[in-house]
Amino acid sequence: MARLFFLIFGLLFLSNGVFAQCELNNVTNKEKVKIEWPGFIIQDIPSSIKIVSGATNDSLQIKYPSGEWQQVVGSNGTYDVSFSQTGTYEIKIKGETYRKHLRVMPLWYSILPPLIAILFAMLFKEVLTALLIGLLSGTVAIAWYSGDSHFATAFITGFFDIIDNRVIHTIANTGHASVIVFSLMIGAVVQIIRNNGGMHGLVQRLARKVSTQRKGMFFTWLMGILIFFDDYANTLVVGNTVRPITDRLKISREKLAYIVDSTAAPVACLAFVTTWIGVELSYIQEGLNQLSTDISPYQLFLQSLPYRFYPFLALIFILFMIYQRRDFGPMYTAEVKAKKMDVNEEGINESADKDPQASHWLNAIIPVGIIVFGTFAGLIITGYDSVLWNNGDLSFIRKLSVTIGDSDAFKALLWSSMLAVLVAFIMSVTQKLLTLRQSSDAIIDGFRSMLSAIVILILAWSLASITQELHTAQFLAGMLSSLKSLPGLLPAITFILGALVAFSTGSSWGTMAILYPLLMPVTWKIGEMAGMPIQDINLLLAQMVSGILAGAVMGDHCSPISDTTILSSLASDCDHIDHVRTQMPYALIVGGVALFIGLIPLIWNVPLWVTYPVAIVILFFILKFFGKKVQ
Known part of the structure; x- marks a missing residue:
């Protein structure tokens, strides 16, 4: 153990030295002029050279490895330069010359990190390791092309870059952190209503109506349609709520995940009132800013809806699958396996933990309803604009759509999930279904149940960066x-x-x-x-x-x-x-x-x-x- 400790300490010390060296190598400082060179270069992708101190709008001259000098005009100390070959570049400004040896990464390499991660995940059926290997292939390449002269130092730099840069910056992102906390809260709600018997009571009540596999799958599809305003809320609420019912009916977890996944995003990208529309309109507007057309982003959005074939057909395909009760490929194998599994009297697979005695179904439906309707209310609150709603020329649907589009979706999700945890906690304690200690433990257990997937999610976001x-x-x-x-x-x-x-x-x-x-x-x-x-x-x-x-x-x-x-x-x-x-x-x-x-x-x-x-x-x-x- 002591040897391992000193090995890790030594690597950290070495890597910190490497980081410091890389940082110094990327900055040239002579007297009053301080130049910030790009850390690494991608072929045919423009990069910027910044005059960090002594900023000027004067033109500078840059000499390429081919020997050609070119004059570049900058703005506020930033000069956009296109690098295309590895070699020594020289900059002449204010009578001084600055040199930097830069390596150019071929653009085709950009596809390798995600491709490696995907191939390893599909080949070895283990996504955590695959993501780490994909990340490492990217960070090591960046370190190598940023100036590390030896593969060993590039590997060490890239290895530690995963945790002290990629992962940390991913978690620090407000949107990512909101999804993580929302997922933890959903896990807590599910664990509380499971421990207090509310989930069991809901399953027993629904079992009277949802009594066949076809009805179970249709109920899942319908839930996915009804929770249309956000794909994250849709996915987590529908999957966690319906899972005990589909288990009871011997519907495979793979089939449940497919229905959940293939209703969440397709519905969210088709409906008029969703968290997607604001983001999509902003991206469309960014594109329209470059064009000489009078069409508005919303008009373009409406005009594009009929041509979104895949989302429409995905929803219809699920209905055909439910009606015909037919499958093929790996899904058929999963359904055959689920059919042969033993199910206990509570409708949960024998390998799963047993639920306690059933309590009233409202102990489950009220917290879940708070998440669903609370999120929608939060979207209205965070996106409300009195000027918009007082505009008599707009229809109610248009006002509602714009309001949801301008809302803070993450804040609405956090509000509703936190309130749902609080209500589930109070209901469990006041009805003496759980003690104060048991309710607190249920929250922690719910957090724990989400941990592995959240780690995968963080690594996936890091790879996306x-x-x-x-x-x-x-x-x-x-x-x-x-x-x-x-x-x-x-x-x-x-x-x-x-x-x-x-x-x-x-x-x-x-x-x-x-x-x-x-x-x-x-x-x-x-x-x-x-x-x-x-x-x-x-x-x-x-x-x-x-x-x-x-x-x-x-x-x-x-x-x-x-x-x-x-x-x-x-x-x-x-x-x-x-x-x-x-x-x-x-x-x-x-x-x-x-x-x-x-x-x-x-x-x-x-x-x-x-x-x-x-x-x-x-x-x-x-x-x-x-x-x-x-x-």
């Missing part, structure tokens, strides 16, 4: 840029690109943030070059916007590093890799139908009243002919 820093999305966009010559093909291309970016980064919101401002000007330029009228270009923009969003949702459903996919596994108490393996074939089939039957026919302006019925019929018969009933 690597992909953003390495410009993975730009690399993928460049791969498909050669296919953009046919305007009508753009919605299909952006669907594929959105899916690839979301699959690689694990974030549908991040995909929108990157691709909307990147591809909207490209779409506009292609429309102008094709001689299209403004109205048709606006329609093409709407189709492209829907393609990116629908592809992002599909990529999220297939990605083992997606936050909503991880939360779906967490809420359903399902092995995460098993959830990804069973969901991916269904997501790919629905995505394929959305692409080939929905988006590609837009090239020939095939109307929606033709494409939607054809796509729905194809999905129905795919299940009918390829699916098998579990005996």
Whole structure:
């Protein structure tokens, strides 16, 4: 143990020295001028050189390794420079010359860290190690290209960068911290209502109505539709609430996770009143700022809704699966295994902890209802604008939609979950269902039940920060840029690109943030070059916007590093890799139908009243002919 302690201490000391050396190497300081060089360079991605002190708007001269001098004009001490080759760069400013040897990382490397994580997760069926390896491949590469001359020092630097930089900054992010605390609170609520018998009472009451597998799956789907305003709340509330019922009916955890995951984001991206709309409109606005069009972000959003084939078809596909009770691939195997499992009289798998004696079902439904309706109320409160609501020219739905879009979703989630914990705690103690100590222990146990999934979530977010820093999305966009010559093909291309970016980064919101401002000007330029009228270009923009969003949702459903996919596994108490393996074939089939039957026919302006019925019929018969009933 002592040797291990001194080894760790020595590595920390060495790494701190490496960090300090890297920091000094990135800053050149002569007299009054202090230059901050970029830490590392990605090929063909513009970087900035900053004059930290002695800031000036004067032009500077930069000498490239090829021997060419180029004059660069800056603003407020920042000079944007395009680096393309490894070598020594020289800067001449105010009569002084500064030199720095820089290494250029090839842009194609940006795809490797997420790809390594995904491949390791699918190959070894263990996502925690896969994420760590993916992160390490990214941080070591950054350390190497930032100036570490030996692989050993780059490895040590990259290893410690995971914990003291990536993970810490991920947790420090307000949005991420809010999701972590909300997840902990949900775990606490579920554990309290389980220990006080409220969950058992709710299951017994629902068992009278939800008495078959078909009804159980439909009830899960319906819950996912009703909690439409936020995908995080949808995932955690539906999964945790319905799980005892689906266990009782011998519906596999994988099937539960699939229904939960494939209703959460699709519903949230289609409804008018969701936490998604404000974020999406801001990204669309960022893209529109670069265009000469009068269309508003909300008009473009409304115009894009009918072309979001994947979310619509995913919801319909689940209904077909429920009605036919057929499955194929890994999901069929999971259902067969669940069918053979023994279930105790309380409807919980024998391997699970037994519930206490049932109490009144209201002990469960009231805290859950507080989360659902409290979140909605919190969205209204945090987004309320008296000027908006006094505007008589706007409809009620438009006012409500704008209010939710401008709300603080994380604050609403935290308010409602904290209140739900408090109410569940008080109800348990006042009814003498649990003692004060037992209620407190239940909260801690609930926190503990969420810990493993939260660790995975933090690592997934950290890996997403690597992909953003390495410009993975730009690399993928460049791969498909050669296919953009046919305007009508753009919605299909952006669907594929959105899916690839979301699959690689694990974030549908991040995909929108990157691709909307990147591809909207490209779409506009292609429309102008094709001689299209403004109205048709606006329609093409709407189709492209829907393609990116629908592809992002599909990529999220297939990605083992997606936050909503991880939360779906967490809420359903399902092995995460098993959830990804069973969901991916269904997501790919629905995505394929959305692409080939929905988006590609837009090239020939095939109307929606033709494409939607054809796509729905194809999905129905795919299940009918390829699916098998579990005996």
